Amino acid sequence: MATHASVPVTSRRAAPHRLNRAVLATPVVLGVVYGLYAAQIQRGGGVLTGGQIVLGVVSGVAVMVLGLCLLRFQSALPRELRAAAYGTLFGGAMGFLYSLADHSVLRSSGIGAVFGGGMFLVAFYVFYTHED
Numbered sequence: 001m002a003t004h005a006s007v008p009v010t011s012r013r014a015a016p017h018r019l020n021r022a023v024l025a026t027p028v029v030l031g032v033v034y035g036l037y038a039a040q041i042q043r044g045g046g047v048l049t050g051g052q053i054v055l056g057v058v059s060g061v062a063v064m065v066l067g068l069c070l071l072r073f074q075s076a077l078p079r080e081l082r083a084a085a086y087g088t089l090f091g092g093a094m095g096f097l098y099s100l101a102d103h104s105v106l107r108s109s110g111i112g113a114v115f116g117g118g119m120f121l122v123a124f125y126v127f128y129t130h131e132d
Contacts, residue, residue, distance in 0.1 A: 024068070027068050091115045095112020
């Protein structure tokens with residue numbers, strides 16, 4: 001059946017989710033700050049070595065890439081999984097930073113779990129109150 005000429009043509013494919021530069025800059029800046037802080041904790045007031053620089057760069061890049069991936073795919077996740085993903089990322093990052101200060105693995109895991117649980121609750125509240 002023919003349609004009228006003024007009807008807009010729609011594509012069957014959904015447009016890809018584009019993120020603006022300000023949103024993309026957030027995980028990049030957080031990754032840089034996280035890497036610098038991780039190297040500073042490992043340094044402990046001594047002389048800066050190559051291993052500490054590598055630790056800072058690798059941990060900063062890991063947080064940055066995971067944050068960018070989470071931003072890219074968060075719209076495909078339901079709010080519960082999205083909040084769990086943010087909580088896991090935050091809890092893992094904080095637990096790792098705590099472990100750099102020569103604490104036990106069990107204590108670092110507990111700190112990470114507490115921070116991750118708090119982030120899950122905050123993220124779930126924000127997603128639940130701001131969704132349609």
